[in-house]
Amino acid sequence: MRISKRLGRLLVVLIVLSVLSSLFAIDESRVKEFYLDNGLKVITYEMHAAPIIFSCLVYDVGSKYEPFGQTGISHIVEHMMFQGTKRFPKGVIADLIASNGGVFNAYTSTDVTVYYELLPKNRIDLALDIESERMYKCVFDPQEFEREKKVIIEERKMRVDNNPKGLRMEELNTLLYKCHPYRNPVIGWMEDIERITRDQAYAYYKKYYTPNNATLVLVGDFDINEMLKKVKKYYGRVPKGPKLEEMNFYRLDFHGKRILEFTHQDITDKSLGLYFKAPPRFSKDGPALYVAGRILCRKAATSRLYKRLVTEERLCQVVAGGLRFSKDPSVFVISAVLFPDKDFDTVEKIIWEEIDSMATYPVSDYELQKIKNHIVFDELTSDQYPSEVGNRLAVYDNYFGWRNINRWDSLIVSVNKEDIMRVVRKYFDRKNHVVCYTLPEDSSRSSGKGEEKKLKEPEEEMASSGEVTEGITGIKVRRKDTKSLLEKVLRIFKKDVMELYTPTLDDIIAPNPIAPLVDSLVLKNGVKVYYIEQHDFPTVYLLGFISTGRLVENEKNPGIRQFVEAMIYRGTKSRTYDEIIEEKSFVPYQLKVSQSWENISIQGYSLKKDAGKMFRLAYEYLAEANFPESEMDKIRRKLIVKAKNFKKTDAMKAFYSMYESVFEGHQYGLPYAGLPEVYEKLTRDDLIRFYKKYYSPDRLKLVVVGDFDRKWLEEELNKTIGGWINPSGDKNVEFQRIKPIKGKHIFVFSNPDYRQCRIDIAFNTVEGGITVHDPDLEALKLLEYILCGNSLTSRMGRKLRDEQGLCYNISSNLWVRIHGGYWNIRTFVDEANAVRMIRGIFEEIRKVQTEGVTESELLDAKARKLSLLPFWIRTLDDVGVNVYEMLKYGRPLDYFDRKAERIRAVTLDDIKRVANKYLDTENYIIAVSGNLPEDALDEFK
Secondary structure (H helix, E strand, O other), X not given: OHHHHHXXXXXXXXHHHHHHHHHHOOOHHHEEEEEOOOOOEEEEEEOOOOOEEEEEEEEOOOHHHOOOOOXXXXXXXXXXXXXXXXXXXXXXXXXXXXXXXXXXEEEEOOOOEEEEEEEEHHHHHHHHHHHHHHOOOEOOOHHHHHHHHHHHHHHHHHHHHOOHHHHHHHHHHHHHOOOOHHHOOOOOOHHHHHHOOHHHHHHHHHHHOOHHHEEEEEEEOOOHHHHHHHHHHHHOOOOOOOOOOOOOOOOOOOOOEEEEEEEEOOOOOOEEEEEEEEOOOOOOOHHHHHHHHHHHXXXXXXXXXXXXXXXXXOOEEEEEEEEOOOOOOEEEEEEEEEOOOOOHHHHHHHHHHHHHHHHHOOOOHHHHHHHHHHHHHHHHOOOOXXXXXXXXXXXXXXXXXXXHHHHHHHHHHOOOHHHHHHHHHHHOOOOOEEEEEEEEOOOOOOOOOOOOOOOOOHHXXXXXXXXEEEEEOOOOOOOOOOOOHHHHHHHHHHHHHHHHHOOOHHHOOOOXXXXXXXXXXXXXXXXXXXXXXXXXXXXXXXXEEEEOOOOHHHHHOOOHHHHHHHHHOOEEOOOEHHHHHHHHHHOOOEEEEEEOOOEEEEEEEEEHHHHHHHHHHHHHHHHOEOOOHHHHHHHHHHHHHHHHHOOOXXXXXXXXXXXXXXXXXXXXXXXXXXXXXXXXXXXXXXXXXXXXXXXXXXHEEEEEEEXXXXXXXXXXXXXXXXXXOOOOOOOOOOOOOOOOOOOEEEEEEEOOOOOOEEEEEEEOOOOOOOEOOOOOHHHHXXXXXXXXXXXXXXXXXXXXXXHOOOEEEEEEEEEOEOOOOEEEEEEEEOHHHHHHHHHHHHHHHHHHHHHOOOHHHHHHHHHHHHHHHHHHHOOHHHHHHHHHHHHHOOOOOOOOOOHHHHHHHOOHHHHHHHHHHHOOOOOEEEEEEEOOOOOOOHHHO
């Protein structure tokens, strides 16, 4: 009977998936392909759901094309193309794209370089004009080139030299690729970056960044004939580039087992990585190897290695892996993070036992099908945005041809048990692979005494071996008599560009109001449900939260909320943990419950046909968690490891010294990972008391978006959550008040091995901190944008990065919560520039406090905030998220709809006032980790 039920479920899933695959697949009839006379390939795809267009220009050049001694030159060229042309000078591109309600970005990878823009449909000419200009008219000014190299050097320090993960990946690639250029970092070796000249970079640009070496992908709301006219108008003027020689990127197999033992002072995770040579996805063996990876080592509780190493043997905290996505032959990765007292040999032995099992014995039909279900679910729930479709078309076309997008699903479904056995035997070779043992600096490989910190995501190792992304966003609006000096100069020489593309404030597209889209109902237990119907996709999106008062138990026992949250998943009164994960492994839906200082949140996503199961499990997690003793021991161990190692690195010590000082005596300042001694002593009864007290429907609110009607939703929710009765024991104890920072506080964690300093500066001048209900919130966000909100367009960015080359980026975080927050400014600099950087930050703050900002700057900032509003609600799922946020923060449902009104109301006086109210260069906290003597920052005390 059990077998027949499984087969019946399998048959139903197969039928439904076959129907849905045709519904969600790329419609090949809408893909049009053209070539211009200069060789540019153009791919278009019409999508009329929203009035936006995505433009993606892909150059068939990446770091693998770089000549010997010039690694990183592709990335350098990418930086220099952001410096613009004579017609679009430095800074103008970012200003114009963003002022027209758009966003843009670029990245360099091993195989390609990509530039893209997302713009309102009536402003797409701007993207076409800019990218066609950059294709052949970039200036590469010698002084700008040298200045930009300094920035890139700081970027490399941040990404690699001061980052153990980046260092390890560089070492691994030299072992994985004997002769293939994938062995070189995309950002380049430091010695090459320093030696590359302007003329070398310019010659590389002229050779590869040409129309006959590029593909333009356009997706969105346009007419194909009109769009083709525009493309010819702009790109047709670009001269054809030189004919490129064929490059032979071959890979020589390595022989023998290669071992990397990697230690670093900032490594606190003892981890194991196995790397095997592997083919690309669309090779003969790619689909079978991909499916084998999902069965063997997917980061999920039902994968074979996760079951064995994490659940059963309790040797590891997490396991992950799979086939990398690459154009040329790549690698298959298996990664595991060990518990501190476990040894590599035992874990490695079990990995090989499971590999041998898959090579010898066929996987079951049921096991194979549940993997396929999840793969297809992932495909079905993507591609809702033009940018998603455009990215897939662009990358697939360059790597394998765009027609393979739809072919992938059919290849996955056709994988059989014999295919899996064959590829496992072929590629998992005991004698020829790379093993990486990663250890804390004070550990030995065989001792089993390595320490751990918070759970690491080994899947991070599966990313591209060094894709480097650059992103710039800025806004400019046209005004009459308030031009900045830079704009005046630019208008003298480039009046046509500014006049042609700079919009007025009224040109910015306003978002449609969302409050009228929301309806509500009340369940039989009084829970209020806000819902939005959408019938474009057969999905259901569930959001909800339970508001809580101050968690007094967490003050007495820091970590109890984390323990309860982790145990929610480990079984309910109706089902064991194994039964729950078995259902979720076969029926693909997502569900997460988490608890912060002030609320318990729930989030789920499913196909409509599976929504009942999602609602049922949500109810069980919230109302019927069982806290089995056997599962408690497993979770307790993980939490203790996290707590012991949470602040082991100097960078973490520095940041949390600052953070805990800001929130001293407040719930937010409690140990973020809890305390080991608390986890040791907490009992099942402690957790159940906490759970029953705070997990109650009395303060629960739900938001549901999806393909349903009111009757169906009400009936489905009343079957589960509507029957939940548990009077809240929460006394709604008030939170403590955050105190203003008084005096100058300096934390320096000196480390001579750090290649770069991380600097964090904290400001809080108001009693209670900055809250979500602060009446100055919009003015604060506008000030943040002007002062330090962007590395290239803010005052600090232009002065300290662009002009002085002190850093790669500078970032700001207005960390605002219900019960208070603070302002954090962060940057990474060479130790020789740390003092100068802090002085510069304070100088820019004082300047805005005394002089204020210009009307031009304020209009720019307003335009940026206004132009981004429509991007917050591109889909009804996005609308649901905004409704959820408004309810969680106690805001009215028209809060988002009135946001533009609040932004427009901010005045110059408001900006100067909040600069003086919320920033104070006499009262602050500075925390630095790096190669600095402890007295290096004494001048700021």
